[in-house]
Amino acid sequence: MGKPKTIIEKVWEQHVVHREEGKPDLLYIDQHLVHEVTSPQAFEGLRLANRKVRRPDLTYATMDHNVPTKNRDVVKDEISRKQMETLRKNCEDFGIKLADMFHPDQGIVHVIGPQLGLTQPGKTIVCGDSHTSTHGAFGALAFGIGTSEVEHVLATQTIWQDRPKTLNVKVEGDLGPGVTAKDLILAIIAKFGVRFGTGYVMEYTGEAIRKLSMEERMTICNMSIEGGARAGLISPDETTVEFLRGREYVPKDEEFDRISEEWLALATDEGAVYDHTVTINAAEVEPQVTWGTNPGMGVPVSGATPRVAESDNPYEVERALEYMGLEENQPITSIEIDHVFIGSCTNSRLSDLKKAAAIVEGKQVKDTIKAIVVPGSFSVKLQAEKEGIDKIFKEAGFEWRDSGCSMCLGMNDDIVPVGGRCASTSNRNFEGRQGNGARTHLVSPEMAAAAAIEGRFVDVRHFAGVAL
Amino acid sequence: MEAIEQHEGLVYPLNRANIDTDQIIPKQFLKRIERTGFGQFLFYNWRFNEDGSLKEDFSMNDPKYEGASILLAGENFGCGSSREHAPWALEDYGFKVIIAPSFADIFYNNALKNGIILIKLDEAQIKEWQNQSEDGELKLSVDLPNQTITDEAGKVVGFEIPAYHKEKLINGWDDIALTLLMEEKISEFENGAQA
Numbered sequence: 001m002g003k004p005k006t007i008i009e010k011v012w013e014q015h016v017v018h019r020e021e022g023k024p025d026l027l028y029i030d031q032h033l034v035h036e037v038t039s040p041q042a043f044e045g046l047r048l049a050n051r052k053v054r055r056p057d058l059t060y061a062t063m064d065h066n067v068p069t070k071n072r073d074v075v076k077d078e079i080s081r082k083q084m085e086t087l088r089k090n091c092e093d094f095g096i097k098l099a100d101m102f103h104p105d106q107g108i109v110h111v112i113g114p115q116l117g118l119t120q121p122g123k124t125i126v127c128g129d130s131h132t133s134t135h136g137a138f139g140a141l142a143f144g145i146g147t148s149e150v151e152h153v154l155a156t157q158t159i160w161q162d163r164p165k166t167l168n169v170k171v172e173g174d175l176g177p178g179v180t181a182k183d184l185i186l187a188i189i190a191k192f193g194v195r196f197g198t199g200y201v202m203e204y205t206g207e208a209i210r211k212l213s214m215e216e217r218m219t220i221c222n223m224s225i226e227g228g229a230r231a232g233l234i235s236p237d238e239t240t241v242e243f244l245r246g247r248e249y250v251p252k253d254e255e256f257d258r259i260s261e262e263w264l265a266l267a268t269d270e271g272a273v274y275d276h277t278v279t280i281n282a283a284e285v286e287p288q289v290t291w292g293t294n295p296g297m298g299v300p301v302s303g304a305t306p307r308v309a310e311s312d313n314p315y316e317v318e319r320a321l322e323y324m325g326l327e328e329n330q331p332i333t334s335i336e337i338d339h340v341f342i343g344s345c346t347n348s349r350l351s352d353l354k355k356a357a358a359i360v361e362g363k364q365v366k367d368t369i370k371a372i373v374v375p376g377s378f379s380v381k382l383q384a385e386k387e388g389i390d391k392i393f394k395e396a397g398f399e400w401r402d403s404g405c406s407m408c409l410g411m412n413d414d415i416v417p418v419g420g421r422c423a424s425t426s427n428r429n430f431e432g433r434q435g436n437g438a439r440t441h442l443v444s445p446e447m448a449a450a451a452a453i454e455g456r457f458v459d460v461r462h463f464a465g466v467a468l
Numbered sequence: 469m470e471a472i473e474q475h476e477g478l479v480y481p482l483n484r485a486n487i488d489t490d491q492i493i494p495k496q497f498l499k500r501i502e503r504t505g506f507g508q509f510l511f512y513n514w515r516f517n518e519d520g521s522l523k524e525d526f527s528m529n530d531p532k533y534e535g536a537s538i539l540l541a542g543e544n545f546g547c548g549s550s551r552e553h554a555p556w557a558l559e560d561y562g563f564k565v566i567i568a569p570s571f572a573d574i575f576y577n578n579a580l581k582n583g584i585i586l587i588k589l590d591e592a593q594i595k596e597w598q599n600q601s602e603d604g605e606l607k608l609s610v611d612l613p614n615q616t617i618t619d620e621a622g623k624v625v626g627f628e629i630p631a632y633h634k635e636k637l638i639n640g641w642d643d644i645a646l647t648l649l650m651e652e653k654i655s656e657f658e659n660g661a662q663a
Binding site for chain 2: 017018022023024026028037038040041044045049051054065066077079080082083086128129130132143144145146147148149151152155156157158160162194195198199225228229230294313316319409410411418428430431432433436437
């Protein structure tokens with residue numbers, strides 16, 4: 001037995017193609033995911049230099065950021081249409097598999113990777129999107145890259161990377177009833193800030209993490225980047241193996257048994273040492289709501305916005321409150337909303353939709369609120385419809401849409417108007433993220449659902465008629 | 469990318485922490501399929517009103533900062549989305565150097581690929597120059613080989629930068645061409661991994 005290692009070190013070491021003192025490592029990439037927004041300039045670069053895609057078989061593309069979530073046949077926005085057409089042409093020219101807008105495998109790139117089984121433990125996965133960290137839920141080393149790096153991976157199937165430091169995010173204790181994975185990751189970022197992970201790859205450990213389903217683990221890893229870490233992962237276990245069994249791109253039968261042994265062996269060794277460890281007690285986490293303009297500006301639903309003078313950075317807090325149209329020390333439950341968005345690569349999977357549906361069943365969305373549900377993939381949408389979840393939402397007054405990134409970043413028509421206020425299950429509450437002048441409050445699907453009914457934030461644990 | 473060794477230029481101070489790439493270049497401009505022409509959209513929602521007119525209360529619109537090529541910013545500059553459109557917009561607008569206490573990881577790499585010099589300095593020094601450029605006008609001179617910044621009063625401040633990053637900037641290397649020189653090693657890795 002050698003020195004105990006973290007999963008981060010194990011996966012990294014398995015992928016080093018070239019190492020030289022004083023330089024970044026050249027890492028091999030097992031899976032490259034591509035979407036329409038961050039790839040056109042990369043393909044153009046290949047054409048100009050007369051280069052090919054080295055491994056089209058390790059590359060998979062879909063359309064998600066721009067796609068309309070209703071009336072797909074007509075993309076009114078000419079520039080969006082052109083961007084999607086460009087991806088189609090690039091995939092044709094370079095021989096890359098594409099799940100386009102009408103393909104049954106279409107969806108948000110971070111939802112379909114796991115769904116298809118392209119995402120597997122121990123893989124290195126990149127995509128021109130910062131929420132690639134999502135795939136870390138499976139024990140993959142997955143991180144977002146820029147367009148120059150997309151071009152580099154297309155051409156060489158490798159990437160130059162500085163060896164990251166390792167950060168153990170240890171979650172002690174158990175989450176209380178009605179407290180979700182989303183609340184946990186929001187609480188982690190509220191506690192440690194939006195840059196505690198910079199320069200690190202995070203691993204989430206502890207009993208509370210082990211008890212999470214794969215979909216909940218994806219919610220956690222998805223927001224690693226919001227804490228500053230390009231990648232965040234969770235050591236694989238039986239939950240991981242069972243999720244992947246039988247998926248399209250996962251090996252079958254004996255080969256599956258063999259590879260799942262390999263996956264389990266990747267888990268961090270007992271006694272492995274991290275460069276840094278932070279600890280949070282899950283039992284103390286309450287349902288969270290962000291009040292400000294970065295994901296670290298969050299408090300429990302029972303709390304209030306900060307007092308400017310008492311905060312660490314009065315200038316930033318004051319600016320954020322002003323943008324958000326909130327007073328200092330304002331109770332969270334007094335904040336009235338006019339939009340609700342259930343969707344995004346953080347919270348648009350079947351279990352997210354089911355949990356939100358359970359809250360709204362038999363109730364009515366407040367009449368001043370526009371509420372939409374955007375499933376993460378075409379497949380999630382179909383499955384939800386099979387189970388009648390769409391009916392629950394529609395009867396309650398939600399719009400039921402086609403899959404895509406949608407109102408998380410408003411690149412299609414799904415935007416929050418100037419001054420509008422949205423309870424959103426997405427990952428970023430930056431200024432203007434959901435629309436110029438829009439105000440975003442990040443919450444779990446359950447909290448968003450309850451807010452849709454009440455018209456303001458309420459503690460879902462005490463929400464009328466809900467048994468937790 | 470263009471090689472860069474020395475740069476002298478006017479400072480624009482943007483005294484905010486956690487400036488995310490959604491602010492640097494808002495999403496409505498990510499639909500373009502070109503790599504150029506993003507400078508006009510830099511900090512768009514901060515610089516412009518809904519009707520396209522300039523927001524007078526945003527400092528970047530002060531004529532005294534016209535032509536600025538060195539940006540001073542707060543902690544964690546470039547956090548959020550991986551969009552390389554952010555460094556494209558900064559570079560196209562004319563910023564060659566960005567000085568901040570810290571940068572987000574993905575943004576750091578993206579900026580490096582576009583020949584922008586990113587310099588990490590302690591907050592006190594940044595604050596000093598921020599004040600000077602707000603009160604009057606400040607020019608700084610950046611010497612990458614010697615890793616120094618000199619202000620107009622002759623104060624010389626050193627900075628750290630990984631040797632490999634410095635070498636890349638100074639030579640304006642194309643990463644892909646360099647990596648393709650290692651074709652054999654990549655093939656070897658592939659054969660080994662799939663054996």
